Amino acid sequence: MEIIESVQEMQEKAEALRVAGHTIGLVPTMGFLHEGHLELMRVAKRLASRVVVSIFVNPSQFGPSEDFERYPRDREGDLEKAQSVGVDIVFLPTAPEMYPAGFQTRVQVLEVTQHLCGVSRPTHFDGVATVVMKLFHIARPHLAVFGQKDFQQLTVISRMAADLDMGIEIVGVPIVREPDGLAMSSRNKYLSREERIVARCLKKGLDLAQDLVRAGERDGAAVRRTVEALISGQPFTRIDYISLADPETLEEISVLQRDTLMALAVFVGNTRLIDNAVLEVRA
Numbered sequence: 001m002e003i004i005e006s007v008q009e010m011q012e013k014a015e016a017l018r019v020a021g022h023t024i025g026l027v028p029t030m031g032f033l034h035e036g037h038l039e040l041m042r043v044a045k046r047l048a049s050r051v052v053v054s055i056f057v058n059p060s061q062f063g064p065s066e067d068f069e070r071y072p073r074d075r076e077g078d079l080e081k082a083q084s085v086g087v088d089i090v091f092l093p094t095a096p097e098m099y100p101a102g103f104q105t106r107v108q109v110l111e112v113t114q115h116l117c118g119v120s121r122p123t124h125f126d127g128v129a130t131v132v133m134k135l136f137h138i139a140r141p142h143l144a145v146f147g148q149k150d151f152q153q154l155t156v157i158s159r160m161a162a163d164l165d166m167g168i169e170i171v172g173v174p175i176v177r178e179p180d181g182l183a184m185s186s187r188n189k190y191l192s193r194e195e196r197i198v199a200r201c202l203k204k205g206l207d208l209a210q211d212l213v214r215a216g217e218r219d220g221a222a223v224r225r226t227v228e229a230l231i232s233g234q235p236f237t238r239i240d241y242i243s244l245a246d247p248e249t250l251e252e253i254s255v256l257q258r259d260t261l262m263a264l265a266v267f268v269g270n271t272r273l274i275d276n277a278v279l280e281v282r283a
């Protein structure tokens with residue numbers, strides 16, 4: 001496995017791979033890798049002949065009062081894990097390498113960024129779109145793999161790739177969960193033992209919503225209220241949002257008429273967790 005830290009070297013390597021006829025699959029991450037990330041890498045391996053994983057904690061996607069400084073990092077552990085699933089190249093740039101002095105460009109996806117996490121994290125998706133655009137130009141992938149755990153991020157990147165004719169296939173991978181249902185996340189490390197138990201309530205809320213819909217409930221407000229009661233009944237929780245939305249436009253819906261995204265963002269203690277499911281709605 002090769003480790004590359006410079007943008008230019010990564011571009012030259014990607015170009016050489018392309019000339020040699022390889023297909024390049026890119027998996028962008030912020031590191032502190034877990035089984036969810038590794039699943040993305042396995043999918044990339046199946047679809048591409050060379051897999052590049054980027055590890056970069058991107059400052060521009062964190063808000064001023066968010067956890068950029070204390071975001072967990074584990075370079076050696078990450079390299080071991082990436083190697084264990086057969087990754088070919090790890091791209092590990094520094095912040096000055098990605099954002100040299102004078103940097104002043106921003107990629108903005110307009111509409112799908114306005115809902116869900118975009119409300120409480122207004123600059124987040126500009127940071128994501130900009131860094132992913134850079135990674136696409138650096139690693140020159142034919143396809144890029146993202147997790148459905150960050151459903152809105154996947155939507156934003158798919159929109160950007162289509163709108164700007166990037167010729168990169170965007171592949172989404174289902175959420176990988178802990179045995180008790182909690183969606184895997186690098187941020188789960190922040191949870192105390194008590195908070196970790198409480199954190200199960202996100203998945204329980206999603207399951208409850210699916211049960212209600214299966215039993216015939218179609219009133220979005222009623223579904224939301226029930227999930228809200230379940231989550232706010234748990235200690236340490238503070239709800240950022242509970243949304244029912246169109247899975248394509250991410251616009252909020254009030255009546256469930258077709259398959260509907262339920263997306264949650266909940267603080268457990270100081271840790272903001274997200275989770276989602278597409279609720280099956282039968283006519």
Ligand code: AMP
Nearest residue numbers: 029030031036146147149150175176184
């Ligand atoms: P992150 O390192 O948190 O920025 O995540 C990097 C990529 O891994 C993103 O595409 C995430 O959606 C994906 N990812 C993170 N956690 C999971 C999970 N539990 N299941 C599937 N994909 C995940």
